[in-house]
Amino acid sequence: MxxxxxxxxxxxxxxxxxxxxxxxxxxxxxxxxIDPENIDDYIFANxxxxxxxVLSEMTPEDVIKSVKDSGLRGRxxxxxxxxxxxxxxxxxxxxxxxxxxxxxxxxxxxxxxRSVIEGDPHAIVEGMAIGAYxxxxxxxxxxxxxxxxxxxxxxxxxxxxARKANFLGKNILGSSFSFDMEIRLGAGAFVCGEETxxxxxxxGKRGMPRTRPPFPSVSGLFDKPTLLNNVETWANISSIIxxxxxxxxxxxxxxxxxxxxxxxAGKITNTGLAExxxxxxxxxxxxxxxxxxxxxxxxxxxxxxxxxxxxxxxxMLDTTIDYESLTKAGSIMxxxxxxVIDEDACMVNIxxxxxxxxxxxxxxxxxxxxxxxxxxxxILTRIxxxxxxxxxxxxxxxLGNMIKKASLCGLGQxxxxxxxxxxxxxxxxxxxxxxxxxxxCVVCEKLITYTINDKCIGCSACRRSCPVGAIAGLPxxxxxxxxxxxIKCGKCFRSCKFHAIDKTSIAKEQK
Amino acid sequence: MYILYTFRNILKIGVAMGTPLxxxxxxxxxxxxxxxxxxxxxxxxxxxxxxxxxxxxxxxPVMEIFKNELKNQKNIYISQKGCAGRCNLEPTxxxxxxxxxxxxxxxxxxxxxxxxxxxxxxxxxxxxxWMGK
Numbered sequence: 001m002x003x004x005x006x007x008x009x010x011x012x013x014x015x016x017x018x019x020x021x022x023x024x025x026x027x028x029x030x031x032x033x034i035d036p037e038n039i040d041d042y043i044f045a046n047x048x049x050x051x052x053x054v055l056s057e058m059t060p061e062d063v064i065k066s067v068k069d070s071g072l073r074g075r076x077x078x079x080x081x082x083x084x085x086x087x088x089x090x091x092x093x094x095x096x097x098x099x100x101x102x103x104x105x106x107x108x109x110x111x112x113x114r115s116v117i118e119g120d121p122h123a124i125v126e127g128m129a130i131g132a133y134x135x136x137x138x139x140x141x142x143x144x145x146x147x148x149x150x151x152x153x154x155x156x157x158x159x160x161x162a163r164k165a166n167f168l169g170k171n172i173l174g175s176s177f178s179f180d181m182e183i184r185l186g187a188g189a190f191v192c193g194e195e196t197x198x199x200x201x202x203x204g205k206r207g208m209p210r211t212r213p214p215f216p217s218v219s220g221l222f223d224k225p226t227l228l229n230n231v232e233t234w235a236n237i238s239s240i241i242x243x244x245x246x247x248x249x250x251x252x253x254x255x256x257x258x259x260x261x262x263x264x265a266g267k268i269t270n271t272g273l274a275e276x277x278x279x280x281x282x283x284x285x286x287x288x289x290x291x292x293x294x295x296x297x298x299x300x301x302x303x304x305x306x307x308x309x310x311x312x313x314x315x316m317l318d319t320t321i322d323y324e325s326l327t328k329a330g331s332i333m334x335x336x337x338x339x340v341i342d343e344d345a346c347m348v349n350i351x352x353x354x355x356x357x358x359x360x361x362x363x364x365x366x367x368x369x370x371x372x373x374x375x376x377x378x379i380l381t382r383i384x385x386x387x388x389x390x391x392x393x394x395x396x397x398x399l400g401n402m403i404k405k406a407s408l409c410g411l412g413q414x415x416x417x418x419x420x421x422x423x424x425x426x427x428x429x430x431x432x433x434x435x436x437x438x439x440x441c442v443v444c445e446k447l448i449t450y451t452i453n454d455k456c457i458g459c460s461a462c463r464r465s466c467p468v469g470a471i472a473g474l475p476x477x478x479x480x481x482x483x484x485x486x487i488k489c490g491k492c493f494r495s496c497k498f499h500a501i502d503k504t505s506i507a508k509e510q511k
Numbered sequence: 512m513y514i515l516y517t518f519r520n521i522l523k524i525g526v527a528m529g530t531p532l533x534x535x536x537x538x539x540x541x542x543x544x545x546x547x548x549x550x551x552x553x554x555x556x557x558x559x560x561x562x563x564x565x566x567x568x569x570x571x572p573v574m575e576i577f578k579n580e581l582k583n584q585k586n587i588y589i590s591q592k593g594c595a596g597r598c599n600l601e602p603t604x605x606x607x608x609x610x611x612x613x614x615x616x617x618x619x620x621x622x623x624x625x626x627x628x629x630x631x632x633x634x635x636x637x638x639x640x641w642m643g644k
Contacts (some may be wrong), residue, residue, distance in 0.1 A: 052530075
């Protein structure tokens with residue numbers, strides 16, 4: 001029947017490619033299949049059936065029950081059961097309520113939300129209209145990053161087209177239900193992806209988190225009950241209504257139902273977006289869907305959840321993808337970033353990268369996050385500069401755990417995760433940096449020694465490129481680098497065409 | 512009074528017939544006829560990836576080539592599409608032909624696009640080495 005077509009259209013087009021074989025598309029069901037700027041294409045692909053079904057045959061209670069039974073959980077990362085959120089917002093008695101879509105995708109390397117909005121904007125419009133019907137809201141807001149101009153354009157067009165076709169506006173499809181929505185642009189602050197900071201930002205205040213409780217379902221946007229969900233969560237709603245809660249809950253494992261979209265990035269053969277059913281193992285994603293590590297390199301770690309998540313090692317590759325298992329393994333589901341790291345990467349440096357990000361994105365409202373992360377970053381910088389002191393690793397752990405416990409919002413509570421998980425899984429690398437002043441992977445600049453080997457033909461290209469005159473040697477004779485003068489800028493390494501310069505990191509004697 | 516009563520009843524029936532699902536069905540028919548007008552049901556359909564990522568990989572000139580070269584061809588529908596998720600293989604182009612398996616070309620450049628038009632669209636030769644695996 002039509003129902004079957006709805007989700008299977010994707011596999012009939014793409015199933016012959018290994019990359020898509022193991023995927024199951026629900027949130028991305030139309031991405032790559034329809035013209036996102038043509039509402040007719042969406043309607044013809046069974047679009048707005050869910051909204052019409054809800055308005056014709058279901059009471060708001062039925063809708064909430066359906067979402068609850070489906071077992072759908074928040075796809076923004078924390079995994080709060082969506083149905084319960086809907087129910088508690090619906091219970092509130094207030095003349096005005098809001099539905100909000102969180103499309104402030106800030107994780108470095110993540111682009112799931114952008115793809116959904118650019119590929120299938122009407123799915124968000126439809127999902128939000130259904131949510132609004134269920135909780136009794138009349139107004140919806142999509143908080144979208146200003147960095148996504150094409151997504152803004154397409155969603156704006158989708159909203160206008162939907163309004164013209166009476167999928168939005170007054171008395172939608174001849175029913176008594178009225179609902180309209182608008183886009184609010186975010187200026188690219190990572191903290192505004194946090195729900196309370198996001199609402200502050202929509203209200204025109206500074207993007208800083210509020211204390212909870214009261215939760216947004218009680219007092220959210222403009223102090224009204226607000227239902228706030230992530231793009232991917234909204235994109236799942238129409239399929240749940242059309243195909244039924246049972247169908248949705250039959251996909252997945254344990255308490256995690258349905259699918260999750262991951263943005264595969266880093267050292268992986270097939271970079272891209274993959275929507276996989278919950279319960280698949282990390283190994284299957286990385287090797288079967290992702291095609292493994294390129295250039296014959298060895299797998300070292302996989303980072304899930306962006307700057308809030310942790311690094312998982314090879315021994316954890318058989319962890320299944322679901323909220324509980326990933327948390328147990330020491331990472332989080334997160335919004336769907338998945339960065340694969342190969343043997344060439346220094347874990348201390350990666351932890352430093354994420355911490356630099358969270359440190360600059362901290363809003364500064366609460367002390368543990370503002371001061372604590374800064375101190376952690378200072379220690380990490382010290383370690384990667386070869387000035388690590390005994391006890392630094394322990395200090396990082398102590399600070400990290402303190403920040404996690406004492407911070408106000410998710411940013412601070414999760415910011416130490418990359419550091420803590422790399423300390424847990426790659427402690428020897430930290431110790432190597434601190435005790436031996438050595439970076440095994442030859443990444444941390446200050447710990448690198450440049451030497452010239454016998455391949456040198458004396459072309460003097462390196463000597464001329466050196467900004468501090470640390471290289472000496474006569475033309476056509478082997479050159480030498482004065483280590484005391486070298487500032488480790490790497491210019492000579494890049495200028496040499498004969499592979500005559502070695503980049504090594506040698507253990508230094510302990511002081 | 513009676514007339515008013517009957518009138519009200521007729522109105523009620525009218526409302527019952529126009530459930531949102533019926534209205535949607537009506538809209539779907541209209542959408543179908545509009546799609547027919549723009550050639551959606553052509554024997555050959557060409558979809559070109561036009562999300563931010565695909566545009567960054569160079570899909571705009573590819574789109575232009577397909578549009579310009581096939582301007583005067585009938586029974587061909589060219590459309591943009593969102594991102595299917597194959598970042599390292601973009602820009603992607605999919606060609607659906609009636610009663611045939613859809614063909615997916617990867618990393619399409621303007622030059623490749625011209626060859627695809629000449630070989631595949633005009634002569635029905637599928638260029639297997641440019642297809643995704």
